[in-house]
Amino acid sequence: MRALLWLLVLFVLATLLALLAGNNQAVLTLYWSPTRAIDISLNMAILLLLGLFLLGHAVMRGISSLIQLPKDARRWRIQQKERALHGHLLDAMSHYLAGRFSRARQAGERALRQEESLNGQQADPRDNVPAAQRLPYSTQLRALTHFIMAESSQAMQDGAQRDQHYAQALQAAQDTRTDIGVETREGIQLRATRWAIEDRQPAVALERLDALPQGTGRRVLALRHRLKAARQLGNTDLALDTARTLARHKAFTPEAGRVLVGRLIVDQLRSAFDLDQLQRIWMRLDREERAWPEVALAGARQLVSNGGTAAQARAWLLPVWERVAAGEETLTSTQRSAIVAALEPGLEDIDGDWLQRIEAAYQRYPNRADMQYLMGMACMKRQLWGKAQQFLSQATHGLQDEPELRRNAWRALAELAEERSDAAAAQQAWKQAALVR
Template identity: 55%
Template sequence: MRAALWLLALFGIASAVALFAGNNQGTITVFWPPWRVDLSLNLVLLLLFAAFVLLHLALRGFSALFSLPRQARQWRLQQKERALHASLLDAASQLLAGRFSRARKAAQAALAQERRLAALDARLPQALQVRVMAHLLAAESAQALQDRPARDAHLQQALNESADRGALGTPETREGVQLRAARWALDDRDAPAALGRLEELPQGAQRRTLALRLRLKAARLDRRTLEALETARLLAKHRAFSDSAAESIVRGLATELLSGAHDPAQLVRAWAELEPWERDLPEVAIHAAQRMVALRGDLALARAWLLPVWERSIQHPDALGESLRVKLVRALEAGLDSVDADWLSRIEAAQRNNPRDPNLQYLAGMTCMKRQLWGKAQQLLTQAGLGLKDTNLHRRAWQALAQLAEGRDDPDQAQAAWKRAAQTENP
């Protein structure tokens, strides 16, 4: 369609020129004494047009001729700029390929080329970021080569280059350098230095997933369990881990926090630092109760911590694994001397509702033994001793039966029970 329109336009122009030129009888006379020259008006117009075209072409030619030096300079600068970017890309590629010496040489070559461009007064718009990235690549290569002095030197230069917050893109570049510095400090097992680098970040950058991951590792390395736990909670909220992984990490940190308590008051404070859903974790509650027993604290409070886990294990027997059920029984057994009537009724009701569970038989038997119900204790412990899989509980059940037999002055039964306890293999 466009070609057809152009063709029609050309036909129109040709027709107009033919009409004008064919009927134009005008002449132009040029007096140049002693000559007189008569020229057709059409010829004069054609000569003027040709002169204009020639003048325009001449001016364009002179302009191109005089711009050759400037174009040559721009071409040379462009080649240098391309070489700079090629060196920078080569450094990144060599670093990814694990050729750290070549990566460092390429990064240093990029820095040298940028300095040459700056000396020619031809600074790039991204010169600042180019220098920072080149120093960062060189520092990363030096870190891989265990050349810490060179790494620190390039790192400081990168930080100095990115210190100007008014430059375009500088904040993100500087934050990236600080995050890499924190990572290198972690590689050196220097947790305080890593945490210090992370503290230098802006508040928004400190809450990014990468920064939180680094903070979690540094806090765990520096044994700042509470800070690590808070960081793990933020990471779980940001969906940085799967649900199972987040629960496992939080569970481990909560257990570590409770283990760091050295007296009952510290243990209570550590328990108060936990979130409600963390206290409901069976491993955490059982460990807290065990720590309270080990620290000779308030056993009633320990049983209160265990109550949600106990109710869950009774309502859903398969909710807890065998090892957790054993730990729960051991934690409750440690406080049987001061157990109240409510817990006695809970233990008896649980054993009646599930009479074939050896763990409940053992716990109920030890409870009856503490209450001097010798006959029922012997019956329950004998049944438990035949069904328990945990070696410690199995040994303790037969030891209790031996003590009951000695209390009845039955040396044969006592000897047999002691023999069964001694034959239990150590775990």
């Protein structure tokens, strides 16, 4: 459609030109001294002037092209060198990703030599175009090349070359006067932190992380590095705070974050060397964290080992026991059995409230072996021998997957048999306890 419109426009212009030129009878007279005169039509004069203008324009364009030809050739050579530079850099990245670290360093060296040659050619004073306008990202490119070579050196366990290229990469990134230069420098520093973690130098990693700007230090990648360094250093407090921050930022799945934080809390509780420190650690925990089974168990066991009372240990286990008594399906049988085993040592001085809790849980789940075991041990501590034997006998049939509790149940039955002077039953019970694996 557009071509048809242009064709119509050309026909209209040709028609108008034919009408104007065909009816134009004007004559142009040129007087030539002294007595000569030249008569030409006005149309011819216009055509001659137009032809002279086009000829002059063509001559000027030709001269300009001849003058510009050396500069164009120079620009072409610069373009070819720039393409070669990019090719070497891409080769270095490809070799690094493929695990060919020696070849990656060689390609990086070629890229650096090409960049130096390119900058030397751009510095020619005969060139009117400033070098900064031709390759404005030269410093950033040099920083990335040194970074790839440093990464390759790290993979080859060449610490000297790695540190050298790392320093040159930082210097090149600092020379880049743009926002992307700042990002490049911070990214290189973060990668250097990972190198320190890989080399089992957590103190160096934390020092480099502390040197980062505040905003960069709060990034998920920086927090992950801080967590790894803190765990390598054995700084459980720092690792726990960092893990909580990562969990809030949703750096892990909810379950993975809970497991990680739970393990760190358990490590922190186990590191308490006295009762006061253990209680301070416990009070700093959230209510939700105290209700986690592994945390409550670790805290109660550490409390007893540090001289705490069984009543206080039961208080720490109460939130988890309520979940056990409610039959919460998120708790595994191993966790329920561990809670029962943790409550067993203090059954001799258990108060009425706890006894009611145990009886209520048994009445709600009378067929559960762990409840039968706990009721049996409670009755045994209160010298209710008949009920204890009944509950423990029932429990031995259901504790097939819990060897520790099953072994303890047979031992308790053996002691009960000895208490009533039944040597045959006691011997049989001791034999069953010894056979539990």
